[in-house]
Amino acid sequence: MTLTIMTSMKFAKKCPKCGGFVQTKSVRKSIGLGFVEIPTAQFCLNPVCDWYQDFAQTRKPEDIKEGFQLKIPSIAGIKKPEFKKPEISKNQMIAISAIIGLIIISAFSFVFVYNTGSDVNQKPQPSQPAFQNNTFSSETPNIPVPVPTTISTPLVIEPKSYTIRVDVSHGFYPDVITINKSDTIIWSNQENQRPRVVLVSKNSLFEKQLMQYPDRFQYQFNRQGNYSFILAEFPTNIEYQKAKGNVIVI
Numbered sequence: 001m002t003l004t005i006m007t008s009m010k011f012a013k014k015c016p017k018c019g020g021f022v023q024t025k026s027v028r029k030s031i032g033l034g035f036v037e038i039p040t041a042q043f044c045l046n047p048v049c050d051w052y053q054d055f056a057q058t059r060k061p062e063d064i065k066e067g068f069q070l071k072i073p074s075i076a077g078i079k080k081p082e083f084k085k086p087e088i089s090k091n092q093m094i095a096i097s098a099i100i101g102l103i104i105i106s107a108f109s110f111v112f113v114y115n116t117g118s119d120v121n122q123k124p125q126p127s128q129p130a131f132q133n134n135t136f137s138s139e140t141p142n143i144p145v146p147v148p149t150t151i152s153t154p155l156v157i158e159p160k161s162y163t164i165r166v167d168v169s170h171g172f173y174p175d176v177i178t179i180n181k182s183d184t185i186i187w188s189n190q191e192n193q194r195p196r197v198v199l200v201s202k203n204s205l206f207e208k209q210l211m212q213y214p215d216r217f218q219y220q221f222n223r224q225g226n227y228s229f230i231l232a233e234f235p236t237n238i239e240y241q242k243a244k245g246n247v248i249v250i
Contacts (some may be wrong), residue, residue, distance in 0.1 A: 020046035134148040172245025202228040
C-alpha cells in the first residue's frame with residue numbers, strides 16, 4: 001500500500017528540458033510498522049542534458065510537490081484470531097445455578113451461626129436427680145460428698161548385684177556387706193596360688209561350691225538375716241581361719 005502526498009513543487013516524471021527519462025534519489029525512514037521514502041533529488045539520464053533539481057536544498061518540506069511516499073506492509077495475509085463463544089448446555093447451566101445457590105446458602109448459614117453462637121452454646125441443661133447411680137451429688141443438701149481416697153503404691157526397689165573378691169590370704173573383700181532383700185552377691189575367686197578352693201555357706205543356703213581361678217559363683221538372697229561364709233581347702237574341706245565373711249540382708 002503506497003500513500004503519495006503531493007506538495008507545491010513540481011515532481012518531474014520526464015526531463016522538462018529534453019524530455020528524457022529522469023532518476024529520483026530518496027531517503028528511507030522508518031515510521032511505526034512501515035517506512036517513509038523522502039525524495040532528495042532528480043536528474044536527467046540523458047548524458048548530453050544537464051537538467052538537475054535538488055529537493056534537499058528546499059527551504060520548506062511543502063516545496064516538494066510529489067514523491068513523498070508512505071509504505072505500510074500489507075496485513076491481508078494475516079488472519080485475525082477467532083474467538084469462539086463457549087457453548088453451555090442446559091444441564092450445565094442448571095448445575096452451575098445449583099452450585100451458586102449452595103454457596104449463597106452456606107454463606108448465610110455461616111453468618112447466622114456466627115452471630116448466634118453465644119446463644120446456642122448457652123442452652124439450659126436439664127436438671128438431674130440428686131441421687132443417681134448410687135453416688136452422692138453436691139447439689140443434695142445436708143449430704144456429705146465422699147472424698148476419693150488416694151491409694152499409695154509401695155516403692156519398688158530394683159534388685160542389685162554386688163561382687164565380693166575372695167582368696168585364701170586376704171579372705172573376703174569386703175568381709176561384711178549389707179544388702180536389700182532380692183539382691184545378688186557374686187563371689188569372684190582371686191586365688192591364683194592354689195588350684196582349687198571351696199566356698200562354704202555356714203547357714204546351708206547352698207551346697208559347697210568348688211571354685212577354680214578365676215571362677216565366679218552368685219546367689220540371690222530372698223530372706224532377711226545375717227549369713228556367714230568361709231573358704232575351705234580342697235579336698236579335705238578344712239576351713240581357712242582368716243577367710244571369713246558376712247552378708248547382712250535387710
